[in-house]
Amino acid sequence: MFIAFRREVEAAIEAALDDLGYPTGDLGIEEPPEDVPAVLASSVAFRLASEAQAPPPQVAGEIADAIDLAGAERVASASTQGPYVNFTPSEAYFEGTLDAGQNDDYGRLPDTGESVVVEHTSANPTGPVHVGRARNPILGDAVARVMDFAGHDVTREYYVNDAGRQMAVFTWAYETFDEEDLDSDPERDRIEYDLVRYYRKGNQVLEDGDPEDVEEAEAEVDAILQGLEAGDEATYERVEEVVDQVLGGMRECLERLPAEFDQFVKETRFMFDGSTEDVAERLKAMDNAAIEEGAWQLDLEDFEKKLVFLRSDGTSLYTTRDLAHHEWKFEEFDRAVTVLGEDHKLQAGQLRATLDLLGNDVSQLEDLVYSYVNLPEGKMSTRAGTGVDLDDLLDEAVDRAEDAVRSRMDDRIRDDDLTEDDVERIARQVGIGAVRYDIVSKQPTKAITFEWEDALDFEGQSAPYVQYAHARTSGILSEADGAAAEFDDLDAGLLDTDAERALLKEIARFPAVVEAAADDLEPHQVATFARAFVDAFNAFYRECPVLAEDVDDDLRDARLALVAAAQHTLANALYVLGIEAPESM
Known part of the structure; x- marks a missing residue:
């Protein structure tokens, strides 16, 4: 009812301004102060005062006198209060509101016919969801819900990083170590809590192990990365055995929020279908692309840091694969919304600039960048194994709520x-x-x-x-x-x-x-x-x-x-x- 009321107000103001010979640009429509018995007000008199060569209150009075509400079913009156024109609702406004409010889905807007993909969370499948990242699934899920309620055809996407170095390290560690090699028992009876111990053990060896062990491990990690790059099915299956298990546990955690997803899109998809290679070849052909220190880099205007899109060994980077991912989004959906932490702001800016250079309509892409959530205990680190997991936060929330209820x-x-x-x-x-x-x-x-x-x-x-x-x-x-x-x-x-x-x-x-x-x-x-x-x-x-x-x-x-x-x-x-x-x- 408010939306219809607003449209009637807009039409009435535009008609009055047109009759008076004033431009009908910004109508200055806003909500009045609480002590004003109106639903909407217009401050357009401020904008027109110079042209009218009259003080705003006088212009507001002139506009109010010219307003014709004969066809406005929901607007009862237009009156002035200083420089503002205030609009009060009719009985039909209240009748319509009471009637519409009886529907269970009240507030849901008509279908817009617009398809939107909302990508959020997309945390690397390296272990339990960390509380420091909790804002992403909560904010992302709410964005998807409100866009769905507003009439858009929404698809909720989790983009799975299954081709990066972290997953190669995880796969190597999972295949290398046994239970007796691990330092501790799982913190919770769920698969990702069990497997993250292998990831931590692998990082510990790579950082503090004997040089010969580290050299051998690095060679195996590189072999996994090269296998994925070459589209080797056996290598893919090795990595996905880890990815799918960890991701399954992470999904259980996220469902507690709840944060649910319509599709899990893996970045290896864009390696195996050739689209990542296609992006890299198109980037190589650009005038602002060059090999520096053995790696292919793109010099982007307005960015001090160059975008590396191929390593010296010829393997692609996350950003290269994400470029292919986004071009796929643009083909499949009318709009693409990505929920990102503030530490990804530079990467998001470079991604948008590069997509533009590749000939994409980047108006389809919208980034929602957020700051992080801190607990009073301070910063936490998943990799070090000393952080607070989202499960811990939710458990404590339920316990504290039960105490409050009792x-x-x-x-x-x-x-x-x-x-x-x-x-x-x-x-x-x-x-x-x-x-x-x-x-x-x-x-x-x-x-x-x-x-x-x-x-x-x-x-x-x-x-x-x-x-x-x-x-x-x-x-x-x-x-x-x-x-x-x-x-x-x-x-x-x-x-x-x-x-x-x-x-x-x-x-x-x-x-x-x-x-x-x-x-x-x-x-x-x-x-x-x-x-x-x-x-x-x-x-x-x-x-x-x-x-x-x-x-x-x-x-x-x-x-x-x-x-x-x-x-x-x-x-x-x-x-x-x-x-x-x-x-x-």
């Missing part, structure tokens, strides 16, 4: 409301939801220091705060013994208090928030909306009894419909963020 149960008048199964379910929903919300609610470019007290605050800027509101809506509807959508002839005109109208306005905004978050690749906009929405719902809950005996049937039904619309809005906002919506807490 503490709240102790404060309840009835402590038998929740069973043990309920407590375990809520602890998982709240604990993992708290981690996701705390990470996805921040702007991607801002570094995060994760704090348990903030993430699990039932009263603060947190997932539990939003989840509890959803549980409250479910409780009201359950007590009413039926969803409000089953009632006929609902009258939004009965919902005329400030709290009811404020909640309806927030419900109306949700589809537009989804649209903006998808356009900007900023799922944190949905998190911000959810937090403000709960404030509006709680005000309604305090001020407007729904099932009290002195509430007549028509008003009860209208308020139940409003609660159902709030429930659908909250459930879908949480879904977009990848957070479960508990029905009880």
Whole structure:
């Protein structure tokens, strides 16, 4: 409803400006301050003041007088307040919002017909997922969800680095060492925790072993790399035996978030089908390509560091294969979104510049670069085996959430409301939801220091705060013994208090928030909306009894419909963020 309202406002302003002979460029449409009883405002008078040779308030008045709302079903009036033209909603706006909010998929936008591949996580399959990288799958999954909800045909991709030196080292170590050669037992009963010990042992030998052992190991690692480059099937099978096992365990971890994928695309694919070699040959033919220190390099404008695309031994690099990967994306999808850590910013810039030189339409490519998440303990390293794994973070989140739930149960008048199964379910929903919300609610470019007290605050800027509101809506509807959508002839005109109208306005905004978050690749906009929405719902809950005996049937039904619309809005906002919506807490 908000989107339709905005379109009517835009059309009315453009028509008025055209009638007055003003240019219709930037309409200056924005949301008014909270104390202004309007849904949208226009600051266009500031832009036109110079041309009109009049102060902005005078120009705003002139525009307001010229606005014709005869064909605007959802806009009731246009009035001025200083230099702003404010637009208030009609009863049809509230009726339409209440009606649309009864749908389970409220907020989902119509199909755009645009295919989008969202590549995220893509962590090297060398061991357990590290907590320092947790922002990538959480942010990437939320981006994919919000783009899907905004009507795009989304494919979630994990790009598997199965051809790099790390995997050659891992394969050699896996084939070389036995259990008795390893220094420790697995930290967790899952395959990647078992196998990462071989990887660590291999790196230890390569860094600190006897020179003869290191020389022999390096020769075997190089042989694996050369075998992959040559498309040798036997070498591929050796490497994939390690890759697939480790990746399987990593997927189990990521599914806890949850972060799921539609396809796992391996970089060896672009070596074996000849596309990497094709890219390298095209790069060699460029004027800015040359052999330096035995390796083929590309001198890119605006980059001090040259792009190496072939080693001195003729093998390709990750970037070379990724160029072929991206050209494949451009053929298969309308848009390609990649979620990257800030340490890949240079690489991403060089990739884009090179793709452009290769003749690709790089407007198809969008990079979402994020800063990292830090725990109070400080920086951690997977390779050294001293870091905190994502599994550890999620386990602790669930444990802490269970403590919080039990503490709240102790404060309840009835402590038998929740069973043990309920407590375990809520602890998982709240604990993992708290981690996701705390990470996805921040702007991607801002570094995060994760704090348990903030993430699990039932009263603060947190997932539990939003989840509890959803549980409250479910409780009201359950007590009413039926969803409000089953009632006929609902009258939004009965919902005329400030709290009811404020909640309806927030419900109306949700589809537009989804649209903006998808356009900007900023799922944190949905998190911000959810937090403000709960404030509006709680005000309604305090001020407007729904099932009290002195509430007549028509008003009860209208308020139940409003609660159902709030429930659908909250459930879908949480879904977009990848957070479960508990029905009880």
